[in-house]
Amino acid sequence: DAGVTQSPTHLIKTRGQQVTLRCSPISGHKSVSWYQQVLGQGPQFIFQYYEKEERGRGNFPDRFSARQFPNYSSELNVNALLLGDSALYLCASSPPTGNYGYTFGSGTRLTVV
Amino acid sequence: DQQVKQNSPSLSVQEGRISILNCDYTNSMFDYFLWYKKYPAEGPTFLISISSIKDKNEDGRFTVFLNKSAKHLSLHIVPSQPGDSAVYFCAASDEGNKLVFGAGTILRVKS
Numbered sequence: 001d002a003g004v005t006q007s008p009t010h011l012i013k014t015r016g017q018q019v020t021l022r023c024s025p026i027s028g029h030k031s032v033s034w035y036q037q038v039l040g041q042g043p044q045f046i047f048q049y050y051e052k053e054e055r056g057r058g059n060f061p062d063r064f065s066a067r068q069f070p071n072y073s074s075e076l077n078v079n080a081l082l083l084g085d086s087a088l089y090l091c092a093s094s095p096p097t098g099n100y101g102y103t104f105g106s107g108t109r110l111t112v113v
Numbered sequence: 114d115q116q117v118k119q120n121s122p123s124l125s126v127q128e129g130r131i132s133i134l135n136c137d138y139t140n141s142m143f144d145y146f147l148w149y150k151k152y153p154a155e156g157p158t159f160l161i162s163i164s165s166i167k168d169k170n171e172d173g174r175f176t177v178f179l180n181k182s183a184k185h186l187s188l189h190i191v192p193s194q195p196g197d198s199a200v201y202f203c204a205a206s207d208e209g210n211k212l213v214f215g216a217g218t219i220l221r222v223k224s
Contacts, residue, residue, distance in 0.1 A: 004156070033211065042117075042202050042214030043157065056211050090156055102212065104149075104156030 002026070004093050004105035012111045013081050021076045021108045025093030031055070032074040033102065034066055035090040043090055049074055078110075086112045116140045117205050119215035128224045132190040136203030136215055139184065143205040147212065148177060148188045151200045160201075161188070193222045 005024045013019050025032050031050040035043035045058040049068035068074045072093075078085055088109050092102040118137045126132045134148075144165040149157035163170040163177045163186070170177050176189045190197055198221050204212040 035212075035214075040216065042119075042204075042216050043212075045211040045213070048211060056208075058211065092156075102147075102159065104158070106154065106156045 004091055004103050006089075006091050006105040006108050008108060009106065010109045010111075012113060015081055015083060015112055017081050017112075018077065018079045019081060019110060021078075021089050021091075021110070022073065023076070023091030023093075023105060024073045025091075026095075026103055029093035029095050029103075030072050031094045032068055032072065033092045033094070034074070034076045035092065035104075036060075037088040037090060037107070039087075046076070081112045083112050086110060115216075116143075117203055117213050117215040119201075119203055119218050121218050122216075123219040123221070125221045125223060126193045128195055128222055129192045132188075132193045132197065132220055132222065134188040134190075134201050134203075134218050134220065136186050136188075137184060138186075138205050140205070140207060140213075141184070142207040143213075145206045146177070146179060146186050147204045147206075148175075149202045149204060149214075150197075151202060151217070157202055190220075193220075195222050195224045198222050 007022045033048040034046040037043040047066040048056040052068045063079045066076045088107045090107045092104045094102045147162040148160040151157045161172050161175045163179050179186045200217045202217045203215040
């Protein structure tokens with residue numbers, strides 16, 4: 001049974017560019033959340049989507065956007081990249097019921113140069 | 114505004130002994146608390162959780178204690194094993210749509 005899959009695993013971009021990160025949740029999970037983990041810190045909440053609707057948004061600028069598709073996969077887009085956007089981006093999925101059963105993917109390591 | 118704090122960046126424990134990882138929080142609206150373990154190049158893996166209506170939850174070698182009046186929780190690992198060496202994150206939630214994480218504690222279990 002496949003877990004949460006994220007692509008790509010690593011990415012190097014230049015300042016000012018745009019990036020799209022992808023996530024496929026566990027089969028049957030309808031909720032997807034995105035987190036940013038900067039080195040030395042814990043993951044920080046960016047977005048949550050449930051049934052293609054945005055359910056929550058963290059304290060991130062409008063350069064960050066996301067969407068969820070009918071098959072419950074999700075994309076995170078970041079525009080006008082800054083050096084400070086360099087981080088591990090984690091996707092987590094959770095089942096439709098139950099309490100906080102988040103399963104995380106291995107993440108996408110984004111480096112902005 | 115750090116709502117969840119793990120004040121010990123690292124902890125070193127001898128194999129077979131108890132590991133105690135601590136976490137403090139400031140938001141009294143948090144109603145669910147979780148511990149995650151993270152190895153390098155992997156995502157966080159769920160370990161154990163506790164609802165705010167309980168003060169203890171046990172799962173094998175792992176026990177989480179919650180002291181609501183002190184806004185403090187701790188994770189006990191007994192006995193500690195070398196494979197437990199990882200970064201441990203404390204997380205909390207108040208509405209079910211997001212987790213607030215601490216900065217993590219690096220646990221090293223020496224054999």
